[in-house]
Amino acid sequence: MSNLSDYWLERAQQAIQSETLEDAAKVAEIERIVAMMIADIYKTLLAYYGKLATAEGIDWREAKQIADKFDVEMFQVQAKVYVENKDFSDEANKELKRYNTAMYANREKLLKHELGLIVTKGYAEQENVINKHLHDSVTRTLEHQSGILGADVHVKPTDVEAIVYSNFGKLNWSERLWNNQDELRKDVERMASHVMLRGRHPYEFVPEIRKKQKQTVANTKSLLITEAARVQTEAQKLHYLETIGKDAEYEFVAKRDEKTSKICRHYDKKVFKVKDMVPGVNAPPMHPHCRSTTVPHVGNWRDKFFKDRQGKYRLRGDEETKQLLAKKEMTDAIDSGKISLWKKF
Structure with a gap:
């Protein structure tokens, strides 16, 4: 991971x-x-x-x-x-x-x-x-x-x-x-x-x-x-659809404590398509008092994500290109281990 x-x-x-x-x-x-x-x-x-x-x-x-x-x-x-x-x-x-x-x-x-x-x-x-x-x-x-x-x-x-x-x-x-x-x-x-x-x-x-x-x-x-x-x-689904797209994936994240339900434990870390995301079926809440959540699934979508964002946000001059490149460089550095997020959190 x-x-x-x-x-x-x-x-x-x-x-x-x-x-x-x-x-x-x-x-x-x-x-x-x-x-x-x-x-x-x-x-x-x-x-x-x-x-x-x-x-x-x-x-x-x-x-x-x-x-x-x-x-x-x-x-x-x-x-x-x-x-x-x-x-x-x-x-x-x-x-x-x-x-x-x-x-x-x-x-x-x-x-x-x-x-x-x-x-x-x-x-x-x-x-x-x-x-x-x-x-x-x-x-x-x-x-x-x-x-x-x-x-x-x-x-x-x-x-x-x-x-x-x-x-x-x-x-x-x-x-x-x-x-x-x-x-x-x-x-x-x-x-x-x-x-x-x-x-x-x-x-x-x-x-x-x-x-x-x-x-x-x-x-x-x-x-x-x-x-x-x-x-x-x-x-979350609305945000996923507008940013990473319907064909991207999300990961189910169960609330981790002694009260975690069996159904949430079962779905924990499972991955689904954003377009198929339905509360109570493959996304929270799975039961009353459910407090599980979801996160974007780390896959091969990032290159496409940054490419699709180009031209979508209104920035001045070359700032848009610079911002997208900076974001890509940052995520690449994180994935390669050159930058460790845990030092700050």
Whole structure:
């Protein structure tokens, strides 16, 4: 294996570690959002139960039928504020508007609407975190690839959007996230019915609520990490196609630690054609939480690479020819052992 190949593989492992840290930072943000959402759910259940239990001279079965005008008015104001938040996606605002309608006098329905609003707001905030992370992941990947191959690729915003919102399987990540929201909302509404119709104390649901909190974080975490790997693979392919060409080859690089999956170990160091590169088939992610990556395969493509680049980049005078020659001389020196990259890294 050449020094250049070793260098790229080392760069790939460094990139994997860097991206793992980026993931961890976003997961921490998701954990905070979910913790606040779950706390608001429990607090709301407790508040409604408390109003029923403390109603003087009124049985809780009768009290639940009394519409608290103050609660309705406050909920309508809260729903309006959420709907007017310009930072949320169209899908999030569509969900929120469902709760910005005429309120029912039935206290059980009002409670379910209020809880639904809390859940939807929480998922809208999670969507924002994932969306930004995926866009940033594409940008970082393109910059990383430019550092490896020494050629920039100018990508239009529409291309980035297409990468971020591409389907992986039958759905894109946003659709999967909102499907998860539907499941949590149904569970919370069931708890509300038990509190309002059967007079059960919200404390009885604490173990289940904690379980839902862990499950929600786990689902969003898996989605965030897996989709980040996917968009980075898509960005790598785009860069490969624009620089080394569809007939060039790339090498699968597994994340090397004690948790490396069997499938990634199997594909580690295997070589494929760029034109055949497909996430989940012969490129990351190969499984949920996959953090493997790819690098250009060291072969006979370099002469063709530099030759094809001639005339493509707009430089002044003879600077273009000089730059290409300098690059070729450098890679030849690296391959021959005259220059050792390991002295600097």
